[in-house]
Amino acid sequence: MKELNELILESYSDLTDSRLETLLEGREKPVQELTDAMRYSTMIGGKRIRPVLVLEFCRVCGGDPDHALDLACALEMIHTSSLIHDDLPCMDDDDMRRGKPSCHKEFGETTALLAGDALEAYAFEVAAGADLPAEATVKALRLLAAATGPYGMLGGQVMDIANESADDVSLQRLQATHQKKTGALIRAACELGCIAAGAEEKQLEAARDYGAALGMAFQIRDDILDVTGNELLLGKPVGSDAEEEKTTYVTLLGLEEAEKRAKDYTGQAYEALAAFAETDFLKDLTEMLLTREK
Amino acid sequence: MKELNELILESYSDLTDSRLETLLEGREKPVQELTDAMRYSTMIGGKRIRPVLVLEFCRVCGGDPDHALDLACALEMIHTSSLIHDDLPCMDDDDMRRGKPSCHKEFGETTALLAGDALEAYAFEVAAGADLPAEATVKALRLLAAATGPYGMLGGQVMDIANESADDVSLQRLQATHQKKTGALIRAACELGCIAAGAEEKQLEAARDYGAALGMAFQIRDDILDVTGNELLLGKPVGSDAEEEKTTYVTLLGLEEAEKRAKDYTGQAYEALAAFAETDFLKDLTEMLLTREK
Numbered sequence: 001m002k003e004l005n006e007l008i009l010e011s012y013s014d015l016t017d018s019r020l021e022t023l024l025e026g027r028e029k030p031v032q033e034l035t036d037a038m039r040y041s042t043m044i045g046g047k048r049i050r051p052v053l054v055l056e057f058c059r060v061c062g063g064d065p066d067h068a069l070d071l072a073c074a075l076e077m078i079h080t081s082s083l084i085h086d087d088l089p090c091m092d093d094d095d096m097r098r099g100k101p102s103c104h105k106e107f108g109e110t111t112a113l114l115a116g117d118a119l120e121a122y123a124f125e126v127a128a129g130a131d132l133p134a135e136a137t138v139k140a141l142r143l144l145a146a147a148t149g150p151y152g153m154l155g156g157q158v159m160d161i162a163n164e165s166a167d168d169v170s171l172q173r174l175q176a177t178h179q180k181k182t183g184a185l186i187r188a189a190c191e192l193g194c195i196a197a198g199a200e201e202k203q204l205e206a207a208r209d210y211g212a213a214l215g216m217a218f219q220i221r222d223d224i225l226d227v228t229g230n231e232l233l234l235g236k237p238v239g240s241d242a243e244e245e246k247t248t249y250v251t252l253l254g255l256e257e258a259e260k261r262a263k264d265y266t267g268q269a270y271e272a273l274a275a276f277a278e279t280d281f282l283k284d285l286t287e288m289l290l291t292r293e294k
Numbered sequence: 295m296k297e298l299n300e301l302i303l304e305s306y307s308d309l310t311d312s313r314l315e316t317l318l319e320g321r322e323k324p325v326q327e328l329t330d331a332m333r334y335s336t337m338i339g340g341k342r343i344r345p346v347l348v349l350e351f352c353r354v355c356g357g358d359p360d361h362a363l364d365l366a367c368a369l370e371m372i373h374t375s376s377l378i379h380d381d382l383p384c385m386d387d388d389d390m391r392r393g394k395p396s397c398h399k400e401f402g403e404t405t406a407l408l409a410g411d412a413l414e415a416y417a418f419e420v421a422a423g424a425d426l427p428a429e430a431t432v433k434a435l436r437l438l439a440a441a442t443g444p445y446g447m448l449g450g451q452v453m454d455i456a457n458e459s460a461d462d463v464s465l466q467r468l469q470a471t472h473q474k475k476t477g478a479l480i481r482a483a484c485e486l487g488c489i490a491a492g493a494e495e496k497q498l499e500a501a502r503d504y505g506a507a508l509g510m511a512f513q514i515r516d517d518i519l520d521v522t523g524n525e526l527l528l529g530k531p532v533g534s535d536a537e538e539e540k541t542t543y544v545t546l547l548g549l550e551e552a553e554k555r556a557k558d559y560t561g562q563a564y565e566a567l568a569a570f571a572e573t574d575f576l577k578d579l580t581e582m583l584l585t586r587e588k
Binding site: 028078091110120135142146155 | 422
């Protein structure tokens with residue numbers, strides 16, 4: 001990755017962090033435990049991939065990324081909300097997240113449950129307050145909610161859990177699961193940026209195609225890293241998929257074929273970018289996500 | 295309560311149920327367990343007080359209740375979402391809800407957790423699709439999200455939980471808790487109806503005042519029924535507050551004074567209705583909620 005693009009990535013990520021800090025400043029003493037938990041899990045780190053995609057797709061559609069910032073933060077809060085609930089004892093029961101205690105380990109189970117709920121609601125409040133024409137805001141909100149709900153990310157989580165106890169998970173089923181579980185928010189990120197810029201339908205479609213291909217490549221990379229990754233870099237245990245006898249792209253396809261598929265999807269992602277001008281940064285970002293070690 | 299108003303109440307409630315049935319028809323086989331759980335808990339019954347308030351406030355502001363219907367359904371889904379999570383083992387650990395197994399008893403804990411999350415997201419999707427001018431939709435969504443989030447209902451839940459382990463809960467603290475926990479959505483219901491009708495700020499304020507007073511009266515009545523109610527009518531055990539040594543309006547004020555306060559708030563609710571025409575139904579509804587046995 002070139003140095004200039006690293007700087008752009010950093011500046012988008014800093015812009016997001018700074019806005020999230022402001023948005024998540026607790027405003028009322030009696031609910032401080034709740035707002036502390038919301039902020040803790042949101043600010044614990046993470047790659048901010050989704051916000052970066054929102055901001056950059058806004059820019060490549062000719063919009064001002066500042067106008068997309070609250071949509072970017074809303075999306076990141078919804079993502080965080082799902083991670084908080086994912087870590088709960090009745091779900092994955094994970095004590096650690098990004099190298100730190102998970103929300104329920106730090107704040108207790110009830111507060112973590114409610115912090116996830118509250119982050120989800122607050123995300124929609126923030127998105128509804130975005131500095132955009134009302135029509136664009138409504139369109140963004142429908143998309144954001146659909147990407148989150150039963151036919152989006154949350155549906156994918158239910159499918160993922162069902163897969164765990166299934167005797168046999170086909171490649172088709174695994175793909176359908178990830179297209180919802182991780183793919184829905186990544187596709188939404190790209191589309192939200194376009195909506196904030198007031199882009200035409202053709203660009204929205206290309207952004208969706210890019211997001212779909214990137215999401216698949218991203219997930220396959222995740223599965224590969226669970227086998228080949230470095231625990232210190234990842235900030236989480238390696239080999240947990242195998243231990244849980246989870247079906248992944250690696251168990252279904254083997255390491256080599258999984259690597260090949262990830263590269264294929266990356267190629268599809270590059271192709272979709274043809275609908276936009278000035279895509280150097282997006283191309284480098286795509287490359288970086290494919291070759292990442294954490 | 296007069297017979298005509300009973301019919302109006304029934305027709306609003308039927309309208310809501312019918313729309314909720316349509317909205318909650320599962321659209322995708324792979325996520326059917328999730329959509330089944332969402333529908334189960336939403337259609338299990340309940341008084342539909344919040345949707346009725348949305349629809350009637352729209353009417354008394356001169357609007358067509360049909361245009362407020364999706365906002366009414368969205369609000370009811372958010373309410374249901376909170377009940378599903380409330381019943382979870384890490385919260386109140388309730389096996390029964392409205393005389394039937396609670397969501398996690400019927401579908402398991404992970405599905406119940408995700409069904410609550412998905413209902414919340416889906417509520418915002420439905421609200422964003424309301425048949426209203428974009429400006430009104432954005433205003434409604436901001437209000438709905440704020441009423442749900444950390445400074446609304448969910449903040450109230452955290453305060454309520456903190457109250458349980460506190461040595462001493464003042465009347466002021468109890469009121470602040472309920473103004474968020476149950477009051478926020480009831481106030482929002484009244485305001486959403488006005489927004490759907492395109493009402494002026496003055497009527498919005500009056501609707502908020504009415505909702506605030508009604509919410510307090512409603513909560514005090516809840517506390518009273520937990521002492522004096524009939525288990526069969528309520529569909530839940532009586533005396534649970536005392537068993538859990540919970541601070542309520544009854545423990546702080548005694549039965550007689552609690553009844554008096556409920557009447558005072560009802561008076562305030564009546565007064566707020568002066569800003570609207572044709573309030574016979576709202577007056578009867580207020581009276582019914584104060585004297586209800588379930």
